Amino acid sequence: MKPTVVIIGGGLGGLFTGAILAKEDFQVTVLEKNANIGGGLQSFTRFGETFDTGMHVVGGMQPGGNIRRICNYLGVLDKMMLRDVDDDCSDLLYFAEDKKHYAIAKGRQGFVDSLAQHFPHERENLQRYVDAIFSLTEKVDAFNLRPESVISIMPDVPNFLMAANDYIATFIGDPKLRSIIAYMNPLYGGRENCTPAYIHAIISVLYICGTSRFVDGTGRFALTLADVIRDNGGQVIAGDAATWVEVNDRMIDHVDTASGARYTAQHYISAIHPCALMRIMDEKALPKAYRSRLDSIPNAYSAFSLYIKLKPGTFPYINRSEYYMGRYDDIWQFERADKPWPLGFLFMTPPDARQGQYASKVLLTAPMPFDMVRRWENTTTGRRGDDYLAWKREMAQRLLARIDEMHPGFERCIDKMITASPLTIRDFYGVKEGSISGFSKDCRNMALSQVPIVTKIKNLLLTGQNNNLHGFCGVPLTAIKTAEALLGRNFVINKINSCAER
Numbered sequence: 373m374k375p376t377v378v379i380i381g382g383g384l385g386g387l388f389t390g391a392i393l394a395k396e397d398f399q400v401t402v403l404e405k406n407a408n409i410g411g412g413l414q415s416f417t418r419f420g421e422t423f424d425t426g427m428h429v430v431g432g433m434q435p436g437g438n439i440r441r442i443c444n445y446l447g448v449l450d451k452m453m454l455r456d457v458d459d460d461c462s463d464l465l466y467f468a469e470d471k472k473h474y475a476i477a478k479g480r481q482g483f484v485d486s487l488a489q490h491f492p493h494e495r496e497n498l499q500r501y502v503d504a505i506f507s508l509t510e511k512v513d514a515f516n517l518r519p520e521s522v523i524s525i526m527p528d529v530p531n532f533l534m535a536a537n538d539y540i541a542t543f544i545g546d547p548k549l550r551s552i553i554a555y556m557n558p559l560y561g562g563r564e565n566c567t568p569a570y571i572h573a574i575i576s577v578l579y580i581c582g583t584s585r586f587v588d589g590t591g592r593f594a595l596t597l598a599d600v601i602r603d604n605g606g607q608v609i610a611g612d613a614a615t616w617v618e619v620n621d622r623m624i625d626h627v628d629t630a631s632g633a634r635y636t637a638q639h640y641i642s643a644i645h646p647c648a649l650m651r652i653m654d655e656k657a658l659p660k661a662y663r664s665r666l667d668s669i670p671n672a673y674s675a676f677s678l679y680i681k682l683k684p685g686t687f688p689y690i691n692r693s694e695y696y697m698g699r700y701d702d703i704w705q706f707e708r709a710d711k712p713w714p715l716g717f718l719f720m721t722p723p724d725a726r727q728g729q730y731a732s733k734v735l736l737t738a739p740m741p742f743d744m745v746r747r748w749e750n751t752t753t754g755r756r757g758d759d760y761l762a763w764k765r766e767m768a769q770r771l772l773a774r775i776d777e778m779h780p781g782f783e784r785c786i787d788k789m790i791t792a793s794p795l796t797i798r799d800f801y802g803v804k805e806g807s808i809s810g811f812s813k814d815c816r817n818m819a820l821s822q823v824p825i826v827t828k829i830k831n832l833l834l835t836g837q838n839n840n841l842h843g844f845c846g847v848p849l850t851a852i853k854t855a856e857a858l859l860g861r862n863f864v865i866n867k868i869n870s871c872a873e874r
Protein backbone atom coordinates (compact mmCIF):
# COMPACT_ATOMS: atom_id res chain seq x y z
CA MET A 373 0.00 0.00 0.00
CA LYS A 374 1.31 3.40 -0.97
CA PRO A 375 1.44 6.06 1.77
CA THR A 376 -1.33 8.62 1.18
CA VAL A 377 -1.11 12.41 1.09
CA VAL A 378 -3.70 15.13 0.53
CA ILE A 379 -2.35 18.47 -0.74
CA ILE A 380 -4.49 21.59 -0.33
CA GLY A 381 -3.81 24.00 -3.23
CA GLY A 382 -3.02 23.11 -6.83
CA GLY A 383 -0.67 26.00 -7.57
CA LEU A 384 3.05 25.96 -8.26
CA GLY A 385 3.97 24.57 -4.81
CA GLY A 386 1.16 22.00 -4.56
CA LEU A 387 1.82 20.63 -8.05
CA PHE A 388 5.61 20.43 -7.72
CA THR A 389 5.38 18.79 -4.28
CA GLY A 390 2.63 16.46 -5.52
CA ALA A 391 4.59 15.51 -8.65
CA ILE A 392 7.71 14.65 -6.60
CA LEU A 393 5.76 12.56 -4.07
CA ALA A 394 3.71 10.81 -6.77
CA LYS A 395 6.90 9.92 -8.61
CA GLU A 396 8.31 8.53 -5.37
CA ASP A 397 5.34 6.21 -4.82
CA PHE A 398 2.99 8.25 -2.68
CA GLN A 399 -0.75 8.15 -3.37
CA VAL A 400 -1.30 11.89 -3.99
CA THR A 401 -4.56 13.85 -4.04
CA VAL A 402 -4.37 17.57 -4.86
CA LEU A 403 -7.37 19.80 -4.12
CA GLU A 404 -7.61 23.08 -6.04
CA LYS A 405 -10.34 25.66 -5.45
CA ASN A 406 -10.28 27.21 -8.93
CA ALA A 407 -11.81 25.54 -11.98
CA ASN A 408 -8.34 25.57 -13.56
CA ILE A 409 -5.28 24.30 -11.73
CA GLY A 410 -1.96 26.12 -11.54
CA GLY A 411 -2.28 29.11 -9.19
CA GLY A 412 0.53 31.38 -10.35
CA LEU A 413 1.04 29.05 -13.31
CA GLN A 414 -2.49 29.52 -14.55
CA SER A 415 -3.17 31.20 -17.87
CA PHE A 416 -6.50 32.45 -19.18
CA THR A 417 -7.79 33.12 -22.67
CA ARG A 418 -9.46 36.40 -23.53
CA PHE A 419 -10.08 37.99 -26.94
CA GLY A 420 -8.56 34.83 -28.47
CA GLU A 421 -5.21 35.42 -26.70
CA THR A 422 -3.63 33.39 -23.88
CA PHE A 423 -2.42 35.52 -20.96
CA ASP A 424 -0.40 34.43 -17.92
CA THR A 425 -1.61 35.41 -14.49
CA GLY A 426 1.46 35.09 -12.28
CA MET A 427 4.53 33.76 -14.02
CA HIS A 428 5.94 36.04 -16.66
CA VAL A 429 9.70 35.58 -16.50
CA VAL A 430 11.44 32.48 -15.18
CA GLY A 431 15.04 31.74 -14.23
CA GLY A 432 16.99 28.56 -13.53
CA MET A 433 16.19 26.97 -16.91
CA GLN A 434 19.49 27.52 -18.70
CA PRO A 435 21.70 24.40 -19.27
CA GLY A 436 22.73 23.15 -15.82
CA GLY A 437 20.22 25.47 -14.12
CA ASN A 438 18.72 24.24 -10.86
CA ILE A 439 15.04 24.32 -11.90
CA ARG A 440 15.92 22.72 -15.23
CA ARG A 441 17.52 19.82 -13.34
CA ILE A 442 14.42 19.40 -11.16
CA CYS A 443 12.21 19.34 -14.27
CA ASN A 444 14.55 16.81 -15.86
CA TYR A 445 14.22 14.53 -12.80
CA LEU A 446 10.42 14.84 -13.05
CA GLY A 447 10.62 13.89 -16.74
CA VAL A 448 8.86 17.04 -17.92
CA LEU A 449 11.73 18.94 -19.52
CA ASP A 450 10.90 17.98 -23.10
CA LYS A 451 7.28 19.08 -22.59
CA MET A 452 8.18 22.63 -21.54
CA MET A 453 7.86 25.20 -24.27
CA LEU A 454 10.20 28.01 -23.31
CA ARG A 455 11.84 30.81 -25.23
CA ASP A 456 15.01 32.44 -23.92
CA VAL A 457 15.24 36.22 -24.00
CA ASP A 458 17.93 37.89 -26.13
CA ASP A 459 21.55 37.50 -24.99
CA ASP A 460 22.71 40.97 -25.96
CA CYS A 461 19.85 42.71 -24.16
CA SER A 462 17.93 40.44 -21.83
CA ASP A 463 16.43 43.40 -19.97
CA LEU A 464 15.94 47.02 -20.97
CA LEU A 465 15.53 49.59 -18.21
CA TYR A 466 14.10 53.04 -18.75
CA PHE A 467 14.29 55.77 -16.10
CA ALA A 468 11.84 58.57 -16.90
CA GLU A 469 13.57 61.00 -14.52
CA ASP A 470 16.45 61.54 -16.95
CA LYS A 471 14.99 59.64 -19.95
CA LYS A 472 17.89 57.16 -19.87
CA HIS A 473 17.84 53.63 -21.25
CA TYR A 474 20.09 50.87 -19.90
CA ALA A 475 20.35 47.67 -21.94
CA ILE A 476 21.54 44.78 -19.78
CA ALA A 477 23.25 41.88 -21.56
CA LYS A 478 23.07 38.30 -20.32
CA GLY A 479 25.85 36.74 -18.25
CA ARG A 480 28.24 37.91 -15.53
CA GLN A 481 30.49 39.84 -17.84
CA GLY A 482 27.58 41.10 -19.91
CA PHE A 483 26.03 42.60 -16.78
CA VAL A 484 29.25 44.35 -15.75
CA ASP A 485 30.06 45.61 -19.26
CA SER A 486 26.52 46.87 -19.90
CA LEU A 487 26.46 49.02 -16.81
CA ALA A 488 30.13 50.04 -16.95
CA GLN A 489 29.37 51.72 -20.29
CA HIS A 490 27.24 54.23 -18.40
CA PHE A 491 29.29 54.24 -15.19
CA PRO A 492 32.93 53.68 -16.25
CA HIS A 493 34.20 54.92 -12.86
CA GLU A 494 32.29 52.03 -11.20
CA ARG A 495 33.59 49.18 -13.37
CA GLU A 496 35.72 47.62 -10.66
CA ASN A 497 32.98 48.00 -8.10
CA LEU A 498 30.49 46.36 -10.47
CA GLN A 499 32.87 43.46 -10.92
CA ARG A 500 33.32 43.09 -7.14
CA TYR A 501 29.54 43.24 -6.66
CA VAL A 502 28.83 40.57 -9.28
CA ASP A 503 31.57 38.31 -7.93
CA ALA A 504 30.13 38.74 -4.43
CA ILE A 505 26.54 37.84 -5.32
CA PHE A 506 27.68 34.76 -7.25
CA SER A 507 29.90 33.68 -4.38
CA LEU A 508 27.08 34.28 -1.86
CA THR A 509 24.61 32.13 -3.78
CA GLU A 510 27.27 29.45 -4.24
CA LYS A 511 27.10 28.89 -0.46
CA VAL A 512 23.37 28.05 -0.44
CA ASP A 513 23.07 24.24 -0.59
CA ALA A 514 19.39 24.17 -1.54
CA PHE A 515 19.89 26.66 -4.37
CA ASN A 516 22.72 24.54 -5.78
CA LEU A 517 20.83 21.27 -5.22
CA ARG A 518 23.61 20.04 -2.95
CA PRO A 519 22.88 17.49 -0.22
CA GLU A 520 22.62 19.22 3.14
CA SER A 521 24.38 17.98 6.23
CA VAL A 522 22.16 19.95 8.60
CA ILE A 523 18.57 21.17 8.29
CA SER A 524 19.32 24.78 7.54
CA ILE A 525 19.09 27.10 4.60
CA MET A 526 21.04 29.85 6.36
CA PRO A 527 24.72 29.40 5.61
CA ASP A 528 27.20 31.17 7.78
CA VAL A 529 28.20 33.73 5.17
CA PRO A 530 29.11 37.35 5.94
CA ASN A 531 26.40 39.81 4.82
CA PHE A 532 23.94 37.00 4.04
CA LEU A 533 21.28 38.69 6.15
CA MET A 534 22.33 42.30 5.59
CA ALA A 535 19.58 44.51 4.10
CA ALA A 536 19.82 44.24 0.30
CA ASN A 537 20.01 48.02 -0.18
CA ASP A 538 22.90 48.27 2.33
CA TYR A 539 24.58 45.29 0.69
CA ILE A 540 24.55 46.98 -2.72
CA ALA A 541 25.86 50.18 -1.15
CA THR A 542 28.90 48.35 0.26
CA PHE A 543 30.10 47.88 -3.33
CA ILE A 544 28.61 50.70 -5.38
CA GLY A 545 29.17 54.40 -4.72
CA ASP A 546 26.99 56.07 -7.35
CA PRO A 547 23.40 56.43 -6.02
CA LYS A 548 21.89 56.05 -9.52
CA LEU A 549 23.81 52.86 -10.15
CA ARG A 550 22.71 51.50 -6.76
CA SER A 551 19.09 51.95 -7.87
CA ILE A 552 19.72 50.41 -11.28
CA ILE A 553 21.28 47.35 -9.67
CA ALA A 554 18.11 46.94 -7.59
CA TYR A 555 15.84 47.03 -10.67
CA MET A 556 14.61 43.44 -10.18
CA ASN A 557 13.44 44.35 -6.72
CA PRO A 558 9.69 44.33 -7.62
CA LEU A 559 10.18 40.73 -8.77
CA TYR A 560 10.92 39.68 -5.20
CA GLY A 561 8.83 42.24 -3.29
CA GLY A 562 11.96 44.08 -2.22
CA ARG A 563 11.63 46.43 0.76
CA GLU A 564 14.19 48.94 1.93
CA ASN A 565 16.11 47.89 5.06
CA CYS A 566 14.13 44.60 5.19
CA THR A 567 14.81 42.35 2.23
CA PRO A 568 17.85 40.21 3.02
CA ALA A 569 20.88 40.37 0.74
CA TYR A 570 20.61 36.65 -0.06
CA ILE A 571 17.20 37.08 -1.71
CA HIS A 572 18.50 39.95 -3.82
CA ALA A 573 21.58 37.87 -4.69
CA ILE A 574 19.68 34.70 -5.63
CA ILE A 575 17.16 36.43 -7.89
CA SER A 576 19.81 38.66 -9.47
CA VAL A 577 22.15 35.72 -10.16
CA LEU A 578 19.32 33.71 -11.72
CA TYR A 579 18.33 36.59 -13.97
CA ILE A 580 21.90 37.48 -14.87
CA CYS A 581 22.40 33.84 -15.95
CA GLY A 582 19.48 34.21 -18.33
CA THR A 583 15.71 34.21 -18.21
CA SER A 584 13.07 32.46 -20.29
CA ARG A 585 9.38 32.89 -20.99
CA PHE A 586 6.76 30.23 -21.52
CA VAL A 587 5.50 30.03 -25.09
CA ASP A 588 1.69 30.09 -25.38
CA GLY A 589 1.24 30.52 -21.64
CA THR A 590 2.26 28.85 -18.40
CA GLY A 591 -1.02 26.93 -18.00
CA ARG A 592 0.22 24.01 -20.11
CA PHE A 593 3.05 23.43 -17.65
CA ALA A 594 0.55 23.16 -14.77
CA LEU A 595 -1.22 20.44 -16.77
CA THR A 596 2.11 18.70 -17.39
CA LEU A 597 2.85 18.59 -13.63
CA ALA A 598 -0.69 17.28 -13.02
CA ASP A 599 -0.01 14.55 -15.60
CA VAL A 600 3.01 13.39 -13.55
CA ILE A 601 0.70 13.03 -10.54
CA ARG A 602 -2.02 11.22 -12.52
CA ASP A 603 0.42 8.98 -14.43
CA ASN A 604 1.69 7.80 -11.05
CA GLY A 605 -1.78 6.92 -9.79
CA GLY A 606 -2.69 10.21 -8.09
CA GLN A 607 -5.52 12.66 -8.67
CA VAL A 608 -5.76 16.42 -9.13
CA ILE A 609 -9.22 17.74 -8.38
CA ALA A 610 -10.05 21.23 -9.64
CA GLY A 611 -12.99 23.45 -8.70
CA ASP A 612 -13.33 22.05 -5.18
CA ALA A 613 -11.97 24.25 -2.37
CA ALA A 614 -10.91 22.80 0.96
CA THR A 615 -13.43 24.37 3.33
CA TRP A 616 -12.61 22.65 6.62
CA VAL A 617 -9.60 20.84 8.08
CA GLU A 618 -10.57 18.73 11.08
CA VAL A 619 -7.81 18.48 13.68
CA ASN A 620 -7.93 16.27 16.77
CA ASP A 621 -5.06 16.00 19.25
CA ARG A 622 -2.64 17.79 16.91
CA MET A 623 -3.40 15.38 14.04
CA ILE A 624 -5.49 16.12 10.95
CA ASP A 625 -8.38 13.70 10.72
CA HIS A 626 -9.87 14.78 7.37
CA VAL A 627 -10.40 17.65 4.93
CA ASP A 628 -13.88 18.67 3.78
CA THR A 629 -14.43 20.42 0.47
CA ALA A 630 -17.01 22.81 -1.01
CA SER A 631 -18.66 19.99 -2.96
CA GLY A 632 -19.35 18.08 0.26
CA ALA A 633 -16.59 15.51 -0.30
CA ARG A 634 -14.32 14.34 2.55
CA TYR A 635 -10.66 13.36 2.08
CA THR A 636 -8.54 11.38 4.51
CA ALA A 637 -4.86 10.52 4.28
CA GLN A 638 -1.83 9.67 6.41
CA HIS A 639 -0.17 12.96 5.54
CA TYR A 640 -1.46 16.44 4.65
CA ILE A 641 0.35 19.28 2.96
CA SER A 642 -0.91 22.83 2.83
CA ALA A 643 0.16 24.64 -0.35
CA ILE A 644 -2.01 27.69 0.31
CA HIS A 645 -1.24 30.87 2.23
CA PRO A 646 -0.80 29.84 5.91
CA CYS A 647 -3.25 32.56 7.04
CA ALA A 648 -5.87 31.13 4.64
CA LEU A 649 -5.25 27.67 6.13
CA MET A 650 -5.83 28.97 9.65
CA ARG A 651 -9.24 30.27 8.59
CA ILE A 652 -10.42 26.75 7.70
CA MET A 653 -9.30 25.17 10.99
CA ASP A 654 -10.51 25.36 14.53
CA GLU A 655 -8.58 28.13 16.28
CA LYS A 656 -7.33 25.65 18.88
CA ALA A 657 -5.74 23.46 16.18
CA LEU A 658 -2.52 25.47 16.28
CA PRO A 659 -0.91 27.26 19.25
CA LYS A 660 -2.09 30.84 19.72
CA ALA A 661 1.45 32.22 19.58
CA TYR A 662 2.03 30.55 16.20
CA ARG A 663 -1.24 31.90 14.79
CA SER A 664 -0.53 35.43 16.02
CA ARG A 665 2.94 35.24 14.55
CA LEU A 666 1.63 34.22 11.12
CA ASP A 667 -0.98 36.98 11.24
CA SER A 668 1.65 39.57 12.09
CA ILE A 669 4.08 38.81 9.24
CA PRO A 670 3.76 41.51 6.59
CA ASN A 671 3.07 40.34 3.04
CA ALA A 672 4.95 41.63 0.03
CA TYR A 673 3.08 44.25 -2.00
CA SER A 674 0.61 43.38 -4.72
CA ALA A 675 0.31 44.44 -8.37
CA PHE A 676 -1.99 45.97 -10.95
CA SER A 677 -1.87 44.37 -14.41
CA LEU A 678 -2.95 45.28 -17.95
CA TYR A 679 -3.65 42.47 -20.41
CA ILE A 680 -3.69 43.98 -23.88
CA LYS A 681 -4.66 42.47 -27.23
CA LEU A 682 -2.91 44.40 -29.98
CA LYS A 683 -4.19 45.27 -33.43
CA PRO A 684 -2.44 42.90 -35.89
CA GLY A 685 0.84 44.11 -37.35
CA THR A 686 1.05 47.31 -35.32
CA PHE A 687 3.60 46.63 -32.55
CA PRO A 688 6.84 44.62 -32.78
CA TYR A 689 7.49 41.43 -30.81
CA ILE A 690 10.22 42.27 -28.29
CA ASN A 691 12.25 39.30 -27.07
CA ARG A 692 13.22 40.79 -23.70
CA SER A 693 11.61 42.28 -20.61
CA GLU A 694 11.39 46.02 -20.25
CA TYR A 695 11.27 47.88 -16.97
CA TYR A 696 9.92 51.40 -16.60
CA MET A 697 10.97 53.36 -13.54
CA GLY A 698 9.91 56.94 -12.79
CA ARG A 699 12.57 58.06 -10.29
CA TYR A 700 15.81 56.38 -9.25
CA ASP A 701 15.12 57.10 -5.58
CA ASP A 702 11.84 55.19 -5.66
CA ILE A 703 13.31 51.79 -6.44
CA TRP A 704 12.76 50.58 -2.85
CA GLN A 705 9.43 52.38 -2.33
CA PHE A 706 6.88 50.13 -4.07
CA GLU A 707 5.04 49.34 -0.85
CA ARG A 708 4.25 53.04 -0.22
CA ALA A 709 0.65 54.05 -0.88
CA ASP A 710 1.47 57.73 -0.23
CA LYS A 711 3.61 58.00 -3.39
CA PRO A 712 2.15 58.99 -6.78
CA TRP A 713 1.33 55.68 -8.53
CA PRO A 714 2.82 54.04 -10.58
CA LEU A 715 6.45 54.16 -9.51
CA GLY A 716 7.42 51.61 -12.15
CA PHE A 717 6.34 48.52 -14.04
CA LEU A 718 7.35 45.51 -16.11
CA PHE A 719 6.34 45.55 -19.79
CA MET A 720 6.55 42.57 -22.11
CA THR A 721 5.27 40.92 -25.27
CA PRO A 722 4.81 37.22 -24.36
CA PRO A 723 5.78 34.77 -27.14
CA ASP A 724 3.43 32.53 -29.13
CA ALA A 725 4.33 29.22 -30.79
CA ARG A 726 4.12 30.88 -34.22
CA GLN A 727 5.76 34.10 -33.11
CA GLY A 728 6.45 36.41 -36.01
CA GLN A 729 7.80 39.93 -36.28
CA TYR A 730 4.77 41.50 -34.60
CA ALA A 731 3.37 40.96 -31.12
CA SER A 732 -0.26 39.98 -30.67
CA LYS A 733 -0.42 40.90 -26.98
CA VAL A 734 1.25 42.91 -24.24
CA LEU A 735 1.38 42.23 -20.54
CA LEU A 736 2.14 44.95 -18.07
CA THR A 737 2.51 44.47 -14.31
CA ALA A 738 2.99 47.38 -11.92
CA PRO A 739 3.65 46.86 -8.21
CA MET A 740 0.80 48.28 -6.11
CA PRO A 741 0.31 48.35 -2.33
CA PHE A 742 -2.90 46.72 -1.11
CA ASP A 743 -3.81 49.95 0.71
CA MET A 744 -4.73 51.45 -2.68
CA VAL A 745 -7.72 49.07 -2.89
CA ARG A 746 -8.46 48.71 0.80
CA ARG A 747 -11.73 50.65 0.51
CA TRP A 748 -13.15 47.76 -1.60
CA GLU A 749 -11.63 44.94 0.47
CA ASN A 750 -15.03 43.60 1.56
CA THR A 751 -16.30 43.23 -2.00
CA THR A 752 -16.24 40.18 -4.28
CA THR A 753 -15.40 39.74 -7.97
CA GLY A 754 -17.94 41.37 -10.29
CA ARG A 755 -19.62 43.18 -7.38
CA ARG A 756 -17.12 45.84 -6.46
CA GLY A 757 -19.18 48.81 -7.69
CA ASP A 758 -18.94 51.52 -10.34
CA ASP A 759 -16.43 53.58 -8.37
CA TYR A 760 -14.03 50.62 -8.43
CA LEU A 761 -14.44 50.26 -12.20
CA ALA A 762 -13.83 53.99 -12.68
CA TRP A 763 -10.72 53.75 -10.48
CA LYS A 764 -9.41 50.81 -12.53
CA ARG A 765 -9.91 52.80 -15.74
CA GLU A 766 -7.95 55.69 -14.24
CA MET A 767 -5.07 53.40 -13.19
CA ALA A 768 -4.97 51.90 -16.68
CA GLN A 769 -4.79 55.36 -18.22
CA ARG A 770 -1.90 56.32 -15.94
CA LEU A 771 0.01 53.23 -17.08
CA LEU A 772 -0.74 53.85 -20.75
CA ALA A 773 0.60 57.38 -20.44
CA ARG A 774 3.87 55.98 -19.06
CA ILE A 775 4.13 53.32 -21.81
CA ASP A 776 3.85 56.12 -24.32
CA GLU A 777 7.10 57.54 -22.94
CA MET A 778 8.87 54.25 -23.76
CA HIS A 779 6.97 53.41 -26.92
CA PRO A 780 5.44 56.56 -28.44
CA GLY A 781 2.09 55.90 -30.15
CA PHE A 782 1.55 52.62 -28.26
CA GLU A 783 -2.07 53.40 -27.41
CA ARG A 784 -3.00 53.37 -31.11
CA CYS A 785 -1.89 49.70 -31.29
CA ILE A 786 -4.40 48.56 -28.65
CA ASP A 787 -7.37 46.54 -29.81
CA LYS A 788 -8.82 45.43 -26.45
CA MET A 789 -7.66 45.50 -22.85
CA ILE A 790 -8.60 44.16 -19.43
CA THR A 791 -7.18 44.95 -16.01
CA ALA A 792 -6.51 43.05 -12.78
CA SER A 793 -6.03 44.68 -9.39
CA PRO A 794 -4.65 43.47 -6.04
CA LEU A 795 -8.22 42.37 -5.22
CA THR A 796 -8.21 40.11 -8.29
CA ILE A 797 -4.97 38.50 -7.13
CA ARG A 798 -6.25 38.15 -3.54
CA ASP A 799 -9.47 36.42 -4.59
CA PHE A 800 -8.01 34.39 -7.42
CA TYR A 801 -5.11 32.81 -5.47
CA GLY A 802 -6.58 33.17 -1.98
CA VAL A 803 -3.44 35.05 -0.97
CA LYS A 804 -3.53 37.63 1.81
CA GLU A 805 -3.66 41.21 0.51
CA GLY A 806 -3.04 40.01 -3.05
CA SER A 807 0.67 39.72 -2.35
CA ILE A 808 2.74 38.76 -5.40
CA SER A 809 5.28 36.80 -3.38
CA GLY A 810 3.62 36.03 -0.05
CA PHE A 811 5.25 36.61 3.33
CA SER A 812 7.83 39.35 3.15
CA LYS A 813 11.24 38.36 4.52
CA ASP A 814 12.69 40.79 7.05
CA CYS A 815 16.41 40.60 7.68
CA ARG A 816 15.91 42.37 11.03
CA ASN A 817 13.86 39.45 12.27
CA MET A 818 14.29 36.33 10.18
CA ALA A 819 12.98 34.16 13.02
CA LEU A 820 9.66 35.96 12.58
CA SER A 821 9.42 35.95 8.80
CA GLN A 822 10.85 32.50 7.99
CA VAL A 823 8.05 29.93 8.39
CA PRO A 824 9.23 26.30 8.77
CA ILE A 825 7.63 23.60 6.64
CA VAL A 826 6.93 21.51 9.75
CA THR A 827 4.06 22.49 12.05
CA LYS A 828 2.79 21.60 15.50
CA ILE A 829 0.22 19.39 13.76
CA LYS A 830 2.08 16.11 13.45
CA ASN A 831 0.77 15.04 10.04
CA LEU A 832 0.76 18.52 8.45
CA LEU A 833 3.56 20.04 6.38
CA LEU A 834 3.63 23.33 4.52
CA THR A 835 4.94 24.14 1.06
CA GLY A 836 4.80 27.09 -1.36
CA GLN A 837 6.15 30.61 -1.54
CA ASN A 838 5.49 31.54 2.07
CA ASN A 839 8.08 29.17 3.52
CA ASN A 840 11.20 30.21 1.67
CA LEU A 841 11.76 31.86 -1.67
CA HIS A 842 8.80 32.63 -3.95
CA GLY A 843 8.40 32.19 -7.70
CA PHE A 844 9.54 29.67 -10.27
CA CYS A 845 13.05 29.75 -8.87
CA GLY A 846 12.07 29.32 -5.22
CA VAL A 847 8.87 27.31 -4.82
CA PRO A 848 10.25 24.10 -6.47
CA LEU A 849 13.20 24.19 -4.02
CA THR A 850 10.78 24.26 -1.08
CA ALA A 851 8.76 21.48 -2.73
CA ILE A 852 11.90 19.33 -2.49
CA LYS A 853 12.29 20.17 1.21
CA THR A 854 8.63 19.35 1.92
CA ALA A 855 8.80 16.09 0.00
CA GLU A 856 12.04 15.16 1.78
CA ALA A 857 10.33 15.67 5.15
CA LEU A 858 8.38 12.51 4.17
CA LEU A 859 11.00 10.73 2.06
CA GLY A 860 14.14 11.38 4.08
CA ARG A 861 16.81 14.07 4.02
CA ASN A 862 18.54 14.51 0.63
CA PHE A 863 16.45 11.71 -0.91
CA VAL A 864 15.19 13.87 -3.78
CA ILE A 865 18.38 15.93 -4.12
CA ASN A 866 20.42 12.74 -4.56
CA LYS A 867 18.00 11.47 -7.20
CA ILE A 868 18.11 14.77 -9.08
CA ASN A 869 21.90 14.69 -9.04
CA SER A 870 22.03 11.14 -10.32
CA CYS A 871 19.73 11.97 -13.24
CA ALA A 872 21.58 12.75 -16.47
CA GLU A 873 19.72 15.17 -18.72
CA ARG A 874 17.65 13.24 -21.23
Ligand SMILES: Cc1cc2nc3c(=O)[nH]c(=O)nc-3n(C[C@H](O)[C@H](O)[C@H](O)COP(=O)(O)OP(=O)(O)OC[C@H]3O[C@@H](n4cnc5c(N)ncnc54)[C@H](O)[C@@H]3O)c2cc1C
Pocket residue numbers: 380381382383384385386403404405406409410411412413425426427428429430431612613614615643644645648675677737797800801802803807808809835836837838842843844845847
Ligand atom coordinates in the same frame (compact mmCIF):
# COMPACT_ATOMS: atom_id res chain seq x y z
C1 LIG B 1 1.02 39.32 -10.91
C2 LIG B 1 2.09 38.34 -10.52
C3 LIG B 1 3.22 38.23 -11.29
C4 LIG B 1 4.23 37.31 -10.95
N1 LIG B 1 5.31 37.17 -11.78
C5 LIG B 1 6.23 36.19 -11.53
C6 LIG B 1 7.28 35.95 -12.45
O1 LIG B 1 7.39 36.61 -13.49
N2 LIG B 1 8.18 34.98 -12.15
C7 LIG B 1 8.09 34.21 -11.01
O2 LIG B 1 8.93 33.33 -10.81
N3 LIG B 1 7.09 34.43 -10.12
C8 LIG B 1 6.16 35.39 -10.35
N4 LIG B 1 5.12 35.59 -9.47
C9 LIG B 1 5.11 34.82 -8.22
C10 LIG B 1 4.56 33.41 -8.38
O3 LIG B 1 3.37 33.43 -9.11
C11 LIG B 1 4.32 32.82 -6.99
O4 LIG B 1 5.49 32.92 -6.20
C12 LIG B 1 3.90 31.35 -7.04
O5 LIG B 1 2.79 31.14 -7.86
C13 LIG B 1 3.57 30.88 -5.63
O6 LIG B 1 3.30 29.51 -5.64
P1 LIG B 1 2.39 28.89 -4.49
O7 LIG B 1 2.17 27.46 -4.83
O8 LIG B 1 2.95 29.23 -3.16
O9 LIG B 1 1.00 29.67 -4.59
P2 LIG B 1 -0.02 29.71 -5.80
O10 LIG B 1 0.65 29.45 -7.09
O11 LIG B 1 -0.78 30.98 -5.62
O12 LIG B 1 -0.96 28.47 -5.49
C14 LIG B 1 -1.88 28.43 -4.43
C15 LIG B 1 -3.09 27.66 -4.95
O13 LIG B 1 -3.93 27.33 -3.86
C16 LIG B 1 -5.28 27.48 -4.31
N5 LIG B 1 -6.12 27.60 -3.11
C17 LIG B 1 -6.22 28.66 -2.27
N6 LIG B 1 -7.08 28.37 -1.27
C18 LIG B 1 -7.53 27.10 -1.50
C19 LIG B 1 -8.44 26.23 -0.81
N7 LIG B 1 -9.07 26.60 0.31
N8 LIG B 1 -8.64 24.98 -1.32
C20 LIG B 1 -8.02 24.56 -2.47
N9 LIG B 1 -7.16 25.36 -3.16
C21 LIG B 1 -6.91 26.61 -2.67
C22 LIG B 1 -5.22 28.72 -5.18
O14 LIG B 1 -6.35 28.83 -6.03
C23 LIG B 1 -3.92 28.49 -5.94
O15 LIG B 1 -4.13 27.74 -7.11
C24 LIG B 1 4.10 36.51 -9.79
C25 LIG B 1 2.95 36.62 -9.00
C26 LIG B 1 1.94 37.52 -9.37
C27 LIG B 1 0.69 37.59 -8.52
